[in-house]
Amino acid sequence: MRKQTYLITLAVLSSLSLAPALYSNAAYAVDDDTSTGSVDLTSVRAKIEAKNYKAALEELRGLAEDTQEADIYNLMGYTLRKTGDFDTSLTYYNKALSLQPDYKPAREYLGELYVETGHMDKAHEQLAALEKLCPSGCEEREDLEKAIAGGKAVD
Numbered sequence: 001m002r003k004q005t006y007l008i009t010l011a012v013l014s015s016l017s018l019a020p021a022l023y024s025n026a027a028y029a030v031d032d033d034t035s036t037g038s039v040d041l042t043s044v045r046a047k048i049e050a051k052n053y054k055a056a057l058e059e060l061r062g063l064a065e066d067t068q069e070a071d072i073y074n075l076m077g078y079t080l081r082k083t084g085d086f087d088t089s090l091t092y093y094n095k096a097l098s099l100q101p102d103y104k105p106a107r108e109y110l111g112e113l114y115v116e117t118g119h120m121d122k123a124h125e126q127l128a129a130l131e132k133l134c135p136s137g138c139e140e141r142e143d144l145e146k147a148i149a150g151g152k153a154v155d
Contacts, residue, residue: 108140
């Protein structure tokens with residue numbers, strides 16, 4: 001009986017130790033809390049959430065030098081878009097999608113870029129891609145639908 005109690009206690013304590021990690025990305029999620037790679041982007045997401053785009057961009061540039069991952073390039077695109085650098089933002093969204101064509105956050109943000117720059121036909125193309133990726137609906141699809149309907153990107 002003592003061994004069973006020990007194992008249950010160990011399992012409970014182990015799950016509690018994981019709880020902060022499970023919730024930390026959700027608190028700072030900009031694109032979503034699904035990482036496509038092994039790099040911890042919690043710090044970057046916190047900077048973006050705080051609208052400290054310069055610091056986020058600096059950290060992302062360092063990460064991008066060492067790692068080619070869709071979520072890094074997507075966040076680079078997002079950060080650059082938020083600073084008004086639409087051309088470079090487009091480049092990074094396309095890099096993210098070249099690495100992972102089904103990466104929903106990049107599809108959403110690229111669509112929002114197109115809304116912000118008045119390219120509604122291209123925004124609708126990204127929406128169509130999201131409709132195929134999540135036919136039952138998903139947050140990225142809903143956000144892009146709102147952006148298109150409102151004529152501006154959703155924060």
